Amino acid sequence: MVRQFRRRFGRVVAVGQPGERLPLPGADRFYLPLDDWQPVVSDLIGRARLVILIAGTGPGTLWELTEAARLLRPEQLLLLEERHPPPTGQRTEAPAQPTGGRPS
Structure with a gap:
């Protein structure tokens, strides 16, 4: 999926998350100081062709969403929902798939 985005939208x-031991594959990651990240992120948002933001309720994520809404056209912002695994020991069932559909 990341390759498709690179072809269409660029880099x-x-x-990266503070304290992240091993970054997830895909995007080129860099790390910012905890007390001075907002100007850099604001600049990146303002220059981006597309911003993908994983929705959350933390103050940093809410600031990023507000900044993206201020700087971008609606079609430049894609919000994703982060899904957390169930707590250990809880059993979950896979959601039903429509007839003829592919599992996601």
Whole structure:
């Protein structure tokens, strides 16, 4: 999926999580100081062709969403929902697939 985005939109970058031991594959990651990240992220958002934001309720994520809404056209912002695995020991069932559909 990241390759498709690169072909269509250009370089894919992400700010890594503080304390992240091993970054997830895909986007080129870099790390920012905890007390001075907002100007850099604002600049990146303003220059991006597309911003993909994983929705959350933390103050940093809410700031990023507000900044993206301020700087981007609606079609430049894609919001994704982060899905957390169930707590250990809880059993879950896979959602039903429509007839003829592919599993996601």
